[in-house]
Amino acid sequence: MTTIKDLKGFCYPLTPEGRASLVGGLPWHYGTEYVVISYRANAAAVAQWLPAPLQPGPEPDMCYVAFSRWWSVWDKGERMPSINPGRTQYQEAAIWAGCSVNGVPGQICLGIWVTSDFSMARGWFMGFPKKLGEVMIGDYDPINPCMSELGIDSKITGICSSNGERLIRGSITIDRQIDKSELPPPLGRPLFHIRHFPSIVKSAKPSVLELVRLGSENWNWDPTIWAGTGELEFYPSEIEEHMALAPVEVLGAYRYRNGYTFDGGQVIHDWTKDL
């Protein structure tokens, strides 16, 4: 007789071998290339997305949009790039806001579009409200006779669209190098996320609705961190609510690369008990 313990896999599908799981087990290892545009939103609007015990952060209007290119593998997935490269590469565009929990300043992802199913699912497990989208990020190959090495005066643009709508367009025009300590808040702060999974029973409370703090370790930073002028535009949508978080003032833009390992998080609050 088959028991539930005979089925393997970190997530769907649960199978006899566990090989088909859309996402493999923890830890997950990431390498990323970021284009970030820092901006001020309407602080009152941001606050509406932050349910207690989430609170506005120390700079309650500070947000950023991040366009990012990812190289990732999961535990025992070192060979995945040579088995199926598509399961290790993807792109994202995300809207981040500052927040705090019990006085600890943090950050939260309030909207995010991604180009692959496994990244969408993996994000859901971490409280990222991921949808599929099309994400383009400018890139230069200095071996092309008409392109230069990334540097002063380079301009990189990101464009995010979904459901046939262009949602966000942002860019950096690089004008200097900085130290990573100069990246503005809430960049670098801990991630506090809302994890959610609905019940199958109509009108029942969600099966999962919890505030989590995500960990990270094994940080690597590429020491070259570019800063510059930012441009950022949000476009109206029939579907999305991102216009509520649209830029009031663009503050700056950054381009950097880092890598880290995610090996799980902690549950800080279980909202299902409040419902």
Added chain:
Amino acid sequence: MTTIKDLKGFCYPLTPEGRASLVGGLPWHYGTEYVVISYRANAAAVAQWLPAPLQPGPEPDMCYVAFSRWWSVWDKGERMPSINPGRTQYQEAAIWAGCSVNGVPGQICLGIWVTSDFSMARGWFMGFPKKLGEVMIGDYDPINPCMSELGIDSKITGICSSNGERLIRGSITIDRQIDKSELPPPLGRPLFHIRHFPSIVKSAKPSVLELVRLGSENWNWDPTIWAGTGELEFYPSEIEEHMALAPVEVLGAYRYRNGYTFDGGQVIHDWTKDL
């Protein structure tokens, strides 16, 4: 102060307005066009995918592959086809097996690939182990001078691929009309599914791991149900485990259309208590 009750939406993202939710609230309404190939698999292999209290069904080797085209809306979503058509249309390819629970014969979806993010998410809430894939299904438009109305001798083919791999190819060559009572088991039986959502805490038991029975109501059937000869081929994959469920004998093929409403399900067993 914002509380969790101020955030709206059936699923991610939870927002002030609830409009951006990837999937809207129950009930969900479906219209479907199916190409089904009925087949015998290896009964012992099927049994390995059915953890107690799921058991093999009365015909423990009976499976089918369904290629399907969907028109769906969610509650208060009647206007969605005119707001964003892409959020109402998609295609699927799925592998179904017979099963039983406490002596009640049913069916379970063991593998499924779908063409849109909202359908993938909606499936996850219902225990469908959905991944993204490319699904093509043959179609004829009799107004084309070189195409005929669907009928005797028409051949319809479905092809499912994912991650750059062709996974399944199936077809029907129509040779007769039948009554829906002639559709072979497990077609038409209740759906018993495994709902799963991992914990964010490493090595913790899943947040959700439960056996559910899905309801349905408001059934409409197009009275024209075609039957015929089936062809079905599964292709090897570096990723998927569907070969374990590959056809040993193809039994027949069907093409029909129906519609129904899904308004939630019941939890039959909570496996997290067994772990």
Added chain:
Amino acid sequence: MTTIKDLKGFCYPLTPEGRASLVGGLPWHYGTEYVVISYRANAAAVAQWLPAPLQPGPEPDMCYVAFSRWWSVWDKGERMPSINPGRTQYQEAAIWAGCSVNGVPGQICLGIWVTSDFSMARGWFMGFPKKLGEVMIGDYDPINPCMSELGIDSKITGICSSNGERLIRGSITIDRQIDKSELPPPLGRPLFHIRHFPSIVKSAKPSVLELVRLGSENWNWDPTIWAGTGELEFYPSEIEEHMALAPVEVLGAYRYRNGYTFDGGQVIHDWTKDL
């Protein structure tokens, strides 16, 4: 020895068997479902897209946008829907303007986005300036308990995007049935197109630059032709020039289905001789 006559195929790739050709030989057979929004553009702007001997049409500002769903096969391709369904189905969005040639009123496609490679190539051979895009068109399945048969008050929306930009959004709200004779010009007029293929020699004149008239035959019409209120919006683009053809006044909207055969065209003028 292999000679050029040993290579087969209507177009690339030319191969020993000719089976791999992206598009098969003439004639080509089409079935189509159209949502058309008729509008007035700026007549002077339209005229700028019409090089002599193309001239503005009798109603020099009359244009329309057509969102369309296609079922097509090429010669000896009757079995294609059961070999590879994806090579027979696609969607398009197109901007059409009235024109005339030597006093014969006609129409010309000035911008068009399509969802498949074979349709893009086939269009190029016919002088359609096709690019790839994402095209969504609303659809209703009356077997869905929450959807109705198409009819009075139904609203159908089309959305066209490309390169991450939403370009055009249009819709019809049906309010009556009409006869096909009531479809406004330039609908139904002959197609005059600019066929172009660049030279590989730098700064040389194009290899092909000719005015063609496209034929059609074997016309079938679904007798149900819907008319109604139109909505139409063009969105700014960093890439496209469609804004020059944007609606000044929306006139009406139509939804109809027809089918026909294309078996070649005639060359009316060879512009390479003028260069």
Added chain:
Amino acid sequence: MTTIKDLKGFCYPLTPEGRASLVGGLPWHYGTEYVVISYRANAAAVAQWLPAPLQPGPEPDMCYVAFSRWWSVWDKGERMPSINPGRTQYQEAAIWAGCSVNGVPGQICLGIWVTSDFSMARGWFMGFPKKLGEVMIGDYDPINPCMSELGIDSKITGICSSNGERLIRGSITIDRQIDKSELPPPLGRPLFHIRHFPSIVKSAKPSVLELVRLGSENWNWDPTIWAGTGELEFYPSEIEEHMALAPVEVLGAYRYRNGYTFDGGQVIHDWTKDL
């Protein structure tokens, strides 16, 4: 009055401003990252794809498959990566064979799948028989804690699929660095291609059918050229004819990067005069 000289653009659509052209004018500038698997095919089969004056090359069975990632811009397109990044990046998979013309050894692309419309069109102008496909190429980001810098023992895999069919899978396992002079033929030889554009007149000879020699200049090479063991598999298709060119023996594999400028080609033979 508008004349043909008032319309601008290197290719479709020809417009008043020329900005919307799917491909911009010459010269075109490329940067590329290649994974190449060198192999022996059946020489008699290769010869069947080479119409006189094309002849088999000095090593008549030598072929290679190239998976490649591209960064490209066209003339005056230096700003394109910051206007629309998607119009500068794409991936390809191609089958190449050796050939010769009038005693000059060269190479010819016999099958190629690409991920973007502009690259497909640009290829057509150069005699590449491009279709759309899905192309994945493995990549490593050493900033990921679980990935290493590319080097000895790294394995890179490419997968090409199209129309829901997996067509080719190839990989390199790196075991040494080489000098570019060690790359095997026909790599590095001149490109002789068949340029083709059908007539719109039924049964007429093609509008364009010519043998061309493509130029190149401004070559840049990344001095690090990796060599290693190759794996290569071709999969059967209902559509493509690549199996005729399948590997009989895999010889080796290479990974390198280069860049160059294409500023046009010469016509060597006009086959339309032979028909």
